[in-house]
Amino acid sequence: MEDIHISPETVGEAGVENEVLVVPEALDEIFRNKDLVVKEPFTVHYVVEREKDSEDIHVGVDVQGEIETFCARCLETMTYPVDLHLETSYMPASPEMSKNLEEERTSSATGYYRKTIRLGDYIASELVLALPLRFICDEQCKGLCPECGANLNREECRCGGKPVDPRLQKLSELKEKIRKE
Template identity: 55%
Template sequence: MDRAKTIEDIRLIPETIGEAGIEKDLTVSPDAMASILADKDLSVEESFHIHYEVKRRKENLHAGVDVRGRVRTNCSRCLGPMTHEVDLHLESEYVPAPPEMQGELEAQRTSPDTGYYRRELLLGQYIVSELVLSLPIIYTCGEGCRGLCPQCGANLNEGPCTCAAAPDPRFQVLAQLKNKH
């Protein structure tokens, strides 16, 4: 198993990929993953594992990628520590870039499913952008997380707090208004 310094380093030379294709397993260190994710609210304590296979179909190359790992963060509702499992499967077809195409080829892919290659195939850049896009915007420890009581700050996953018993005075005013109609 190879150790990749960063995922971005994964570049393939299409000329060297024959009919049999290629297959590789990589381990990416927690530090390298943390710098890729570049999010101070996420920490990475274990290595990530990447497996990829590239097969040739005449001029076209087809890449299948699996990314597995874990990030640690805090639940946005109850603020408790939590783990988010990354288990991403990607498939991309790569076609030869037309001669007039210039600049960064990965930035010009037509869709997540179709990209371009020239002398190199920038598989690492594709993996990084899809990985970042796959992460949640808001992390919650579970769908049923009850969060914190907005009044006393108790973690409601551990049981109801005493605030629930005393009705909010603001709601009493609303109830009185309703009764007048």
């Protein structure tokens, strides 16, 4: 995605609109997580507009695609749809800013540019931030029985799923203690 660049000079009153495909290999580079598999290219659609009589550039981005992964509760494979909308503005960088202007960002809403806007870098970092920490196949997913490992979405579990009675647990701990003393 590094190659999605915009030259603000070329953005006139009418703005610029474009759509690019990002190949799975490039997305693997961004996610750096072998549990996330991308099979089809992602679509990145963006609209660039110049604010009237200004050097500020506004960009709207839509990213769409699918990630194959597995549910953190039931461990079944699942498809996670990516449908991300981003809005950001770019202002001319001041001379004392570093070469890596993405690092100069203080919020996702405002970035900086010199000759070109490195839109791909911004999209890549926002994409990573937008991913959930844990992928869940369904909010209602019941997960696996912690006792016998049965998938509780599909079957009644073999052990009855009853957690050990805390009072019995205490009693057995006590017995254990007595035996040791």
